[in-house]
Amino acid sequence: MTDKTILAAVEAEYERRRTADREEETRRLRKAVDECPEIAELRAVQQSLVRAAVQAVLHEGDSARVSREMAETRDKIAALLEANGHPRDWLEPVYQCAVCRDTGFTWDPPRVPCACRSLLQRRIALSTVGIQTDGETFVGYRTDIFPDDQVIPGLNVTQRAEMRLVRDRLAAWTAAAPAEGQHTVLLQGPSGLGKTYLLRCIANAFAERGIPCVLTRAYALVEAARKRVFSENDAEWEAFLGADILLIDDLGSEPLFQNITIEHLYELIETRQLAGRTTVVSTNLSQDDLRARYTERIASRLTARSSCLIVSLSGEDVRRRR
Ligand SMILES: [Zn+2]
Known part of the structure; x- marks a missing residue:
């Protein structure tokens, strides 16, 4: 999407909202009058009072009585x-x-774009790259698909008990976010342990609270970076930079393009951390793998204990088990 088509889509969305507003007003009025016909009479009285108010001003009538x-x-x-x-x-x-x-726009002069406008602009810019969720929730998160018969080597709990802890930890973090401190979450562990599902739980929990968040794949980030470099179209990239909450699924699965992937990833994480924006990353890579693939400076931004919540999953692939 070009910047121009995004702007057109933004205007169209406001137009649609205004139409929906008027329709909702009509629906409410019909229902209210249906339930209580006296309201129709009172609305007629209101209209005649508006006319009376104008007359009172023009002919020095009793405006105090009219407004009472x-x-x-x-x-x-x-x-x-x-x-x-x-x-x-x-x-x-x-x-x-x-x-x-x-x-x-707000009209307390001068004309200023409303906060809802930049949110909408971002959401539309991202609509081509966002991932649809399917109503996944922490409450509906089933831990019984994980084995409960033996403890994980090195940990003193079974996989099911561990997943319960992970779920509760992420649910608590999400409920408190965005909060001071841990703005970056690294969710790591081998594939098949339900990391994508957990990301979707987080996204839906934010959505339920009316907090817009962007869920995407690392692959789409790199595509947005390439568009920025090769097509001089940075709408998607800017949207990723500016999203209040960005969830990146499967970091490490995206291609490593020279002078693009690592540079952009660093810019993204650095900019977002400096601005205090929340970023959640899931990856199959260990911390050593992250360092080897992305350099030390990116790895340390994702794993600094002071600003990052690191949640590690271990156990066996439940998809293989079923
Ligand atoms: Zn607004």
Whole structure:
């Protein structure tokens, strides 16, 4: 996607949101009047009071009386809505973003792009590279697929018990994130232990809290870096740099392009850490492998005890077992 098509998609999305807002207002009004016809009468009173207010200003009428009656009418409607189990402001204008009223800009002069706009822009830039999740949750995470019959050599627990600990640790970290301290998470272990599944649990847990996050594969990162270098299209790359929460699956599976992969990976991790953004990386590589493949400076950024949470998985491939 070029920057221009992203901008067009952003405008189209705001247009769609505004239409949806108006439709929702109409739906609410219909339902409210259906449940309580008196609301229709009060809405008519409101409209005549608006006309009266204009007249009062033009002809020096009793504007104090008109505004008192307006407030009374609004209160009556609110009480009726409440009696029917709705919030008191249920018939007020609907916006998904109250700050910009779904225009994408705030107008407390000068015109400034709203915070929701950059989020939307990033999300659209990434829509071509994001991975769809399938509703995976920590609660639904099944540890009974892991063997419970022998302890893992070197650890004093069975694989099932270990996976339970891992799940609880990641769930607790996610619930507290983004928090001070450990902004980078390294989830490492051999393949077949469910790392991708855990990443999706994290992504869905953030999504449930309304925190946008980007889940991608290391391969897509390198593709975005190549587009930046060869096509001078850096929309995707900038989106990865700027995402508040970025989850990278399967670091180490991407191709190592000379002067691209390692340089970009370092820029990505360094920029995100300096900005305090949250990055979660899953990899089959050990810490020694990371050093050998990506250089010491990248490996140490991913494994520094002060800023990174390292979660190691061990045990046997459950896919082979089934
Ligand atoms: Zn907004």
